[in-house]
Amino acid sequence: MTQTPETRLRNAGYRVTKQRTAVYQYLLSTDAHPTAETIHLSVRHRLPNISLATIYKAVDSLVDVGLVNRIQRGASSARYDAAVKDHAHYRCIGCDGVWDTTQYATPGGTPQAFEVVRVNVEFVGYCADCRHLKLGLESLNTPII
Numbered sequence: 001m002t003q004t005p006e007t008r009l010r011n012a013g014y015r016v017t018k019q020r021t022a023v024y025q026y027l028l029s030t031d032a033h034p035t036a037e038t039i040h041l042s043v044r045h046r047l048p049n050i051s052l053a054t055i056y057k058a059v060d061s062l063v064d065v066g067l068v069n070r071i072q073r074g075a076s077s078a079r080y081d082a083a084v085k086d087h088a089h090y091r092c093i094g095c096d097g098v099w100d101t102t103q104y105a106t107p108g109g110t111p112q113a114f115e116v117v118r119v120n121v122e123f124v125g126y127c128a129d130c131r132h133l134k135l136g137l138e139s140l141n142t143p144i145i
């Protein structure tokens with residue numbers, strides 16, 4: 001049974017405001033896993049008076065009702081993702097980029113032993129651009145024979 005985003009918000013006691021709607025629509029439109037600051041910069045084109053605090057409140061409510069996932073790792077800024085179907089992420093150490101991937105193995109075992117309701121898997125490394133940059137730097141140090 002699928003509820004509309006509006007119904008999910010209302011059932012949880014949230015009002016469906018134009019700010020929440022704008023934030024959710026922006027997150028649906030991007031796969032860049034933006035930070036709250038990036039969401040703010042984009043949503044401000046539509047709602048010029050929206051504050052960063054309002055963006056935080058909006059994403060908090062969307063996360064609370066399960067429309068948006070928050071990806072938080074260590075000290076870096078939280079990233080937001082409206083694609084709540086189970087998927088894993090690649091995160092680049094070099095540029096802090098985050099990309100979706102479905103290439104991961106779900107654990108085996110019986111549903112009685114553990115019922116998986118959400119997947120939170122992150123592969124950390126270097127994207128193609130950063131790898132190229134890194135290899136380029138390494139090659140400078142390679143002795144010429």
Ligand SMILES: [Zn+2]
Nearest residue numbers: 092095127130
């Ligand atoms: Zn990178």
Ligand SMILES: [Zn+2]
Nearest residue numbers: 081083099100
């Ligand atoms: Zn994602």
